[in-house]
Amino acid sequence: MATEPLAYLIRQACEERGWGPTKLARELGIAAGRGPQGMARQYARKLLAGERAPGELWMPAVTRVLGITPPDDLSRGPETPPVDTVASVLALGRSDVDRRKFLTNSTGAALPFLGVPDPDAITRRVRDAPVSAVRVGQGEVQAIKTMVKTFGDAAAEYGGGHIRGIARSYLIENVGPWLNGRTAEGTRRALHAATSQLTHLLGWMSQDEGDDPGHQQLARDYYAHSWRLADEAGEPELAATALRGLTVQAIGLGPRHRAEAVALAERTMTYAKNLSDPRARAYYESTLAEAAALDGDHAIATRALSASQTYIERTAGAPPGESWASHFSIGRWAYASGMILARMGDLTAAQDNLHQALDAYGLDRRRTRASVLGNLGEIHMRRGDFDGALEIWTQFLDCADGVQSIKIRDAAEDMRVRLARHQHDPTARELSERAAVLLTA
Secondary structure: OOHHHHHHHHHHHHHHHOOOHHHHHHHHHHHOOOOOOOOOHHHHHHHHHOOOOOOOOOHHHHHHHHOOOOHHHHHHOOOOOOOOHHHHHHHHHHHOOOHHHOOOOOOOOHHHHHOOOOOOHHHHHHHHOOOOOOEOOHHHHHHHHHHHHHHHHHHHHHOHHHOHHHHHHHHHHHHHHHHOOEOOHHHHHHHHHHHHHHHHHHHHHHHHHOOOHHHHHHHHHHHHHHHHHHHHHOOHHHHHHHHHHHHHHHHHOOHHHHHHHHHHHHHHHHHHOOOOOHHHHHHHHHHHHHHHHHOOOHHHHHHHHHHHHHHHHOOOOOOOOOOOHHHOOHHHHHHHHHHHHHHOOOHHHHHHHHHHHHHHOOOOOHHHHHHHHHHHHHHHHHOOOHHHHHHHHHHHHHHHOOOOOHHHHHHHHHHHHHHHHHOOOHHHHHHHHHHHHHHHO
16 A cells, blocks of 8 residues: 555544644544553554554554545546545645645546545544544624625635635635544534535635646536535535536536536436425426537527526525525526526527626625626627627626626636727727736736
8 A cells, every 4th residue: 555645644643633643643542442451552653654564453543543545446437436525625624725735646537536425424533533623602603604694795705816825724624523523423424514504605716716736626526525525414515516617617618518417417416306495496397408509409508598587487486595506596597597598599588688787686796786787788799789899898807896796807818809990980999908917807
């Protein structure tokens, strides 16, 4: 067995608990049935340094006490989790600072990376939590939910790049000790569910911050961990939302990833099909429609979009719930449907839906409003409405100032390219210059 991958996980687990070699040796000795003095401190130090690997005697104790799985299990293929999900997501958070240190099998397509959630994760952590671990209750769960809303509100205004570092630190420094704490089983499930929301948000922020391979792989890693945490917690809506994140990411990568996008959207629907919240059903049906439109299957796209509309119309007067999907308002639906219709070539209906999203339904988050305006200007231009495009793009640049989002940058770049052939027009030149400043900010 290669010692360094396992040693890294052992070190991370001990750092989360504040353990040194002495404490590690004591806990492993007790867990192995050899008593507090059963493991020598020097042996524990070598485990931490990667100079020794736990043998058959000590590996079960390492697994129980620290909640990690030996990396050798990765060789069995994608159906075996790489490590305990909690240990893995905390390692991912730390690796967000130094990606070279994160040990993952996440290269390649998202579907093989997902693997199979660990059905015993909750009960194992309830059963095997050290007596010295911090006691965690519903207060900590509610704190995570509150911070997810706070981080999400800030990101919706100013983009994922503004807040991701703070959210990542919160995962590592605040949530990490709670995940390794002592809880009742019901609280443990709620804790995993809340952490799934935080992890999903980190995935969204990473995806929104940059379209380079590093940010996109990081987003995929976060989304996959969010799905595993949600599935282990028995939360189908959160699991569907995490899979939707992976679907949207695959859609954003373009036609080469259309088969993966459809497969992920279909897998999302396996979790969503029995949900009672019509907003959630509308959310996931619209994602399936978008993936099918990318794949050129207009029959499925039209059917899913119609189903999404039916569900969203049932919620017009109802207040949103607490879940991520239940915040899918009729205004956001109009935006999503407009973009799907544009992909299918119906620019007239797409333009009408985007105008409704802005004017009738009042999307007021700066990042969201700027995204709609950027796309709407493009559609006006594609329909030959040059003056209308200039007017919309002026509003877009006013709204986008200070927002750090790859969607905003993409819209600004698209605008500059489309205006390049109209440099004789002074307004077009002015907008191009403003967009250039936005792109260098």
